[in-house]
């Protein structure tokens with residue numbers, strides 16, 4: 124209580140992978156995941172490369188779907204004549220466990236790519252975890268996303 128400096132330092136410094144893994148397990152991001160966090164990150168990074176997924180580009184596209192989609196206030200919105208997007212938003216925020224001060228709105232984005240008929244569901248936090256940390260979440264997590272799935276969703280047909 125008295126040592127504010129230490130407390131702030133603790134909050135601001137990036138957690139170690141071990142600490143992160145503990146927290147992520149506690150909050151069910153790794154529900155059925157047998158691999159360590161380090162291994163999972165490594166495997167997904169390799170998969171991103173194999174797939175040819177351009178994370179920066181895809182991350183910008185996902186952000187656009189969210190920003191445009193939320194204008195519908197819960198009703199579907201047509202974005203770029205190609206995507207039907209519905210954003211459900213709840214009150215409150217969720218902090219990123221990487222302690223980078225990203226406070227995520229509680230929003231779920233459901234998008235249909237009308238050109239290839241694929242669907243994609245993600246949360247704003249999930250988008251941030253992928254874009255900023257290369258973390259696609261673990262097996263069993265309701266928002267686990269396969270890099271290939273993301274690639275195929277945006278694939279032009």
Ligand SMILES: [Zn+2]
Pocket residue numbers: 219220221222223225251252255256
């Ligand atoms: Zn973060």
